[in-house]
Amino acid sequence: MANSPWQALQGIGLSQPEGAAEEIAARVQRLILAQELTDGSRLPSERDLAVLLSTSRATVSQAIRILVVKGLVESRRGSGAYVRMRPEVNLAxxxxxxxxxxxxxxDALAELRLGLESTGIVKAIERATSDELAEAERALCRLAQSAGDTASWMSADTYFHATLISASHNAYLAAVFDSVHTALINYEYRAWIDKGTVPSWLESAQIDALTAIHEPILRAVQKRDVDGALYAVRHHHEVMMKHLRASQ
Incomplete structure (x- = not known):
């Protein structure tokens, strides 16, 4: 990690041990912004960050989850954490x-999300390329592999939906959708992120049910089936609303 920008984190003591995760998250956020790190830059492993900061991996893990909630970091199960520097982060x-x-x-924000996704999916049906559909297929696989890990699921879920909406070839629609979706999913899972636990509907054993509310959206887009896609988007919305209300 020699000459890495992350070395700037080394040797700085934590001023508030009881709020160490929040302090680490704030410090990493400042470093990302100060160094102007690019989207997709990989963060050091949790073990390396723990060594740099002279703290525990559990504390670092909680700090990463805080950054995921803020939309500044993306968690990829089995791969690590990556910088997510996009213009829509400020809007989120x-x-x-x-x-x-x-x-x-x-509820009003969820209603907006439904409208944005419905519009984006219709446009994606009209404009999606074979490469974009292939990427959406990979995003669906990543989603399935993320069940059981709250932070990874949040990142994978956001990526799946954003990949499809970006296929609308309307950058403004995609940016606003990404911001709204990110805010909603963060609100939905924030209690579990704070606790470091997994809600019952996100456990690995629920993978079939989780896939069942996402896969139909992609399949309808692949078939260029507008009615089927809108039905699938509406069904996903209804399930999301149940989860949102359960988290309140």
């Missing part, structure tokens, strides 16, 4: 702030 932060100020607005 603003939406998160609105949710914090007015939690009762989550």
């Amino acid at each position: 932060t603003s939406i998160n702030l609105m949710l914090d100020v007015e939690p009762g607005s989550v």
Whole structure:
């Protein structure tokens, strides 16, 4: 890790041991922004970060989960954590702030997400290339492999939906959708992220049910089936609403 920008984290003591995860997350966030690290840059392993910061892997793991919730880091199960520096991150932060100020607005935000995804999916049916559909297939596989790990699932779920909406070839629609979806999924899972646990519906044993609400969306897009796609998007929305209400 010689000459790595992450070396800047070394040797700086933690001022508040009881809030060490939050402090580490803030420090990593500042480093990412100060160094202008590119989207997709890999973070050091949790073990290496723990050594650099003279703290435990459990504390580092919690800090990574905090950064996933903020939308600044993407967690890939079995691979590690990566910088997620995209223009829509700032918009997602603003939406998160609105949710914090007015939690009762989550239904309205979910309604917006449904409208954005419905529009994006119809456009993706019209415009998606074979390469984009192949990437969406890979995203679906990654989603299935992420069951049982809350942070990895959040990243994989966001990537799956964002991949399909980006196939609409409307960058503004894709950016707004990504921000809204990120804010909603963070709100949905924040209690489990804070606890470091996995909700019952996200356990590995539930993989068939989890796949059943995602795969039909992709299959309908592949078949260029607008009605089927809109039905699948609506069904996913209804399941998401159940999870959102359970998290409140």
